[in-house]
Amino acid sequence: MSKEEREWGADCGVGATALWIAYIRDREKSREKPAFDDDYATRFLRDGKGKEVAEAMARALFHSMFMNASGDDMHASLTLKYALPMFGRWHMQRMRGEPVPQELVEQAALENPLAKGVRIRTAYFDERIRKAFASGSTARQFVTLACGxxxxxxxxxxxQRGVATWLVDQPAVISSFRKCLPELDERPDISTVAVKFGEELWWEKLLAHGFDPSLPSVFLIEGLVMYLSKAENEEIFRRVHSLMAPGSILLGDYVNRGFLDHPMVEPFVDELRKYNAPWTYGARSSATWGRTLSRCGFEVREDRPSVELKTCAMRIKFLLIDYIGTWVPSYRVYSAVKKRSSTEQERPKGEGSPAASA
Known part of the structure; x- marks a missing residue:
């Protein structure tokens, strides 16, 4: 799907999938031991769109649950079908027409593999952000691209302790976001940056809204790269690198090619297309992703699957998927730092960053 064909609305395209994420985050509070708290998510769900998308995705994934109910191992009846895509194709041809009982849909909307992955990635990024801005940290700027x-x-x-925040997204999403969060009017430290992607340069608008590239920062790119092309992703990361001072941190997520191509996830991929939000990019493996970021000037410090690796056996299985069985769908989170160039290492203290003239 080209830039011109994409839909960029608050409740369609990628905006609709953002409401899906809000639904998952809102329902976290109903768990016995919530992994995080998000009391604001419910404000975006009043028209029922988030629940609609979540249940649609749950139906699409119902017959291809990768993990078992407890989340501590792979689903025994589907392991072979994922390992051998030919078996997976036969399975989905047989199951695609099977209805999903409505009474099971709501539970499936919160327990399917991707919903669990969203829960885990949310908690993961929360923890890494807290660490990045802990007492003694030099980071004072936080930027979220495609904030949803x-x-x-x-x-x-x-x-909320002396950190300046910039939330960047397309105009319809930013407008909806501000309407639901009137308290933003009382927070001059939070800037919302509305960008018409494909027509406007987000990095120029970020700088125009006061971002200082000479100060250490944390960039979060969550739930975005899978909707773009390889070239678009590399452009984003190069621009982020140019805006970062030494000591800055990059956090994000991505999927592998298996999440685009494996027959077991075809119904899910089809559902994304219905919402005009197809996934178009996946890395072959974590090593491939690491090389991509390295070309853009980053060093990966952590890369892990967005599942609960409760046992040694689970760790081994996902290691094998990453290095050998790369056709099996995998969803991962990572943290990286800006690699210091020889020019930056030699630059005297106090001299401006080259990003200032980007």
């Missing part, structure tokens, strides 16, 4: 309806700037205490 993310409310970390309001719910994480570490982002």
């Amino acid at each position: 309806v993310d409310c970390r700037c309001l719910r994480l205490e570490c982002l």
Whole structure:
């Protein structure tokens, strides 16, 4: 799908999937031991769109649950079908027409593999952001690209102690975001940056809104790269690198090619297309992703699957998927730092960053 064909609305295209994420985050509070708190997510769900998308995705994934109910191992009846895509294709041809009982849909909307992955990635990024802005840290700027309806700037205490925040997304999403969060009017430290992607340069608008590339920063790119092309992703990361001072941190997520090509996830991929939000990019493996970021000037410090690796056997299985069985769908989170160039290492203290003239 080309830039011109994409839909960029608050409740369609990638905007609709943002409401899906809000639904998952909102329902976290109903768990016995919530992994995080997001009291703001419910504000974006009043028209029922988030629940609609979540249940649609749950139906699409119902017959291809990768993990078992407890989340501590792979689903025994589907392991072979994922390992051998030919078996997976036969399975989905047989199951695609099977209805999903409505009474099971709501539970499946919160327990399917991707919903669990969203829960885990949310908690993971929360923890890494708290660490990045802990006492003694030099980071004082936080930027979220394609922020959707993310409310970390309001719910994480570490982002409310002298940290400037920029939330970047397309105009319809930013407008909806501000309408649901009137308290933003009382927070001059939080800037919302509305960008018409493909027509406007987000990095120029970020600088125009006061971002200082000479100061260490944390960039979060969550739930975005899978909707773009390889060239678009590399352009984003190169621009982020140019805006970063030494000591800056990059956090994000991505999927592998298996999440685009494996027959077991075809119904899910088809559902994304219905919402005009197809996934178009996946890395072959974590090593491939690391090389991509390295070309853009980053050094990966951590890369892990967005599942609960409760046992040694689970760790081994996902290691094998990453290095050998790369056709099996995998969803991963990572943290990286800006690699210091020889020019930066030699530059005297106090001299401006080259990003200032980008």
